[in-house]
Amino acid sequence: MINFEPRCVDEGRKVKVIVVGAGVGGILCGIRLPQHLPAAELVIYEKNKDIGGTWYENRYPGVACDIPSHSYQATFEPNPNWSTFYASGHEILKYWHDVAEKYGVRKYVVPNSKVEKATWDEQSTKWTVEVKSTVTGKVVTDIGDYVVCAYGLLNDWQWPKIKGLHEFKGKLLHTANWDESYDYSVTAMHYGIQVVPAILSRVRRIDHYVRGKTWIAPGFLSEEFTTDNCTVTQLQYPPELREKFRNDKDFYLDYRKGNGVAKHVESRLASHQKLMDQLTPSFSPGCRRLKPGPGYLEAIVDPKVNYITDPISEITPTGIATTDGVNREVDAIFCAIGFNTSYTGRFPVYGRNGMTIDERWSKYPETYLRVCTNELPNIFFILSPNTGPSTGNLLLVVEKQVEFIIAMLQKAQRDAIVIIKPKKTSVKNFSEYCHQYFSKTIFKEDCRAWYKSEAAGNRVTALWPGSTLHQAKVLKNPRWEDFQYEYLSNNKVAWLGDGWTVDEKLEGGNRSWHLDSENIDFPPQAEGFM
Structure with a gap:
């Protein structure tokens, strides 16, 4: 006898997602999670008094992006108004503040709140998160179904160990x-x-x-180059070129792709x-x-x-x-010696059987596609081990990571899954792929680099094994067979719901959505067909 679930097939199970950090990764979570997971409750804890992450914290003279400004932005929010080729930290921070305002992210953010500990409870299949106010010192406890660690790498700064x-x-x-x-x-x-x-x-x-x-x-450019009859000197964009960026979308897109770039x-x-x-x-x-x-x-x-x-x-x-x-x-x-770029936790995280991130990653940090790992269910990482692109755009990677996490949460909501984590073999296989890949690259040379682990024999632990576009393609379609699942009940067809959709039950719902152009997969026409 099948017990029909009292919900629509496309009505997501109500869950709570706790995001740690309101830098770029956290801001993107604050945009995309409400967009694609409307049934999810979202909270973003930020230790600083304002959002922005590394661009909020780093304010030293000359702080700037070291890739072209027009590449260092969200794909869905292009900014034609960058004033310089390498945007200053202040300008980048303003950009992300504007993005957060436009998409209503701040209502999810709790500032001055530092996560102190996260503990997995096997019985309730939830995470208990302890959060300390950086103003009053008061510690509160929050409970969530999922945790997204979006604290990044460049936030744990260190003094050099020098006598005196x-x-x-x-x-x-x-x-x-x-x-x-x-x-x-x-x-x-x-x-x-x-x-x-x-x-x-x-x-x-x-x-x-x-x-x-x-x-x-x-x-990426010499200090003087020419594009569309506009000369850019000292990496400053003249007003006429910035005006053309604003008014000619095709020209701006062509520029963002890097066409017409001058000599180094x-x-x-x-x-x-x-x-x-x-x-x-x-x-x-x-x-x-x-x-x-x-x-x-x-x-x-x-x-x-x-x-x-x-x-x-x-x-x-x-x-x-x-x-x-x-x-x-x-x-x-x-x-200017930088940051602690190890992958030990910024706070204690206790998973199944008391396993911690520090124990799991102390020698060689292993993940599945650098988003999650076994022994730590229902927790995801942005910019975790083997994340950074050796070449290409880091922000594209962060966007695709967020999309991958959303896909997993959507599956969990849709299929009444209470625990999702990668199989141990999936983690091991990806780890071995990384090792074999980098063994044939320039990164195997003898040099001291933050993306190598001395404890693991100088294995590359921070870079993705491939190009940025390769990473984007890999993350586009999750391989669900690489995961383990535990379900809310023994009803294997619970995901089918009660036979109806939300739009059919909702007054004023769109019952002809399948005819909307954005939902139609138009095939390409034959060449020459009019």
């Missing part, structure tokens, strides 16, 4: 914790690729300490052989992440810049001492 660092009496700053009120115009200081050219004209001296060699890519910037160090030797590594370009630094190569040959490769031995109360015995007095130290 915190005994320094001058100004000590980190790029991810910048004091915008600090006046560095009369300062001698220490810093990195984006900041050096940004502050050079306003300081007395820069001591630029560099601990390793790296390739400085010329960027030629080397700026031809007459500075010592600097070339100090900067140029022995490994091939691409083994470490290429760093396009507009103005950087020109800046380091300026007389005000000391390019120092001797290791730092200690920080004194008034300066920096290196292993060659030199002590340089400085007014400020700016630390």
Whole structure:
């Protein structure tokens, strides 16, 4: 005897989704989840007082995107008004604030709320999430069916482990914790690729300490190029070109695809052989992440810049001492060593049988298509291990990850699934594919890179094994046979509902939706047919 479910076939089961982080990934969740999962309750916890993620936190001089502005945006929300080829951090933050406002994301966001712990409860098949107010310190508990970790990589900044660092009496700053009120115009200081050219004209001296060699890519355009009879100098878009972007969608789309791009910037160090030797590594370009630094190569040959490769031995109360015995007095130290890019959890996550992310990923982080992993049911990750593109557009990847997560949640809603997770064999197979793929690439060369794991024998753990478009295609259609499911009941046909659809029961519902053009798959016409 079949018990008919008292719901329509397209009426999703009510579930709650908890998203951790309101950066780009969290904002996209706040747009797409309500769009495609109207029956789901959504909450987004953000530790900062405002949304924006890494673009909210990083406010140092010169902070900018290192790929073209017109590539670093949501595919569904093109912005023809970027003022520069490499958008500033401030302009990128404003873009994502505007996107969030346009699509009503803020109503789901709870700011000043840091997730402290997430624990899976096998009996209720739900996640218990502890959230601490960064203002009052009060801890509250929330319960959700699913958790999406959208905290990204560039949010756990670190001080360098150098003797005497915190005994320094001058100004000590980190790029991810910048004091915008600090006046560095009369300062001698220490810093990195984006900041050096940004502050050079306003300081007395820069001591630029560099601990390793790296390739400085010329960027995606030279500092002067021509498109549609408009000359762009110093990577600034002239008003007439920005006007054409706004008014000519076909021209703007063609530009976004990269057609007509001019030659790369030629080397700026031809007459500075010592600097070339100090900067140029022995490994091939691409083994470490290429760093396009507009103005950087020109800046380091300026007389005000000391390019120092001797290791730092200690920080004194008034300066920096290196292993060659030199002590340089400085007014400020700016630390640009970056972030903790390991894949251990930003907070404790306890899955089945008490398994934690740290235990699961301590040596070699393994995932299924870098979105989920076994032993941790009903939890998904944005920018998890083997996520980042070695080439291509990171934001496209994030969009496709969100779409993949939505597809899994839709299936769970539709089929009355209470637990969904990848099979152990699926995780192992993908992990082995990654290992075999990278073993034949440039990434196997001997170079120190954030996307390699020393604990796993320098295996590549952060990059996707293929191109960005390959990743987008893979995520487009989930392979449901690669997952394990547990159902709400033993009724195997519960997903069929009561034989009706929502539109048929809803007063004013669209009962002819199948005739709407957006729902018709029009085949291509024969060539020459009129």
